[in-house]
Amino acid sequence: PLALVRNGDRIRLSARDKRIDLLVDEVELARRAAEIRPAQGMYARGYQRLYHDHVLSAAAGCDFDFLTAFPSEELK
Structure with missing residues (x-):
């Protein structure tokens, strides 16, 4: 969900597990997703x-x- 990432968000990176996790709760992600507008x-x-x-x-x-x-x- 790269479009939902904001400055200051915490991110966990695991090279061993080959993962990048956005440490933002689901409620906040849903709020951000609702604000996204398609390109004009x-x-x-x-x-x-x-x-x-x-x-x-x-x-x-x-x-x-x-x-x-x-x-x-x-x-x-």
Whole structure:
């Protein structure tokens, strides 16, 4: 729940267990989740739209999907 993390929140990190835990109670997390509003207005064109539609995740190299050896299915 990264969108629910706030400055000052306590976080527990366990390298051995490969875990990161947000130490905030469920009531507070529910309150924060209720405050989240969807982003307003998608870009219809331009670099922002290109970025949104075609940039790969960090695990995949943060490159445009059409510049890789294996483009996304939409482009085939």
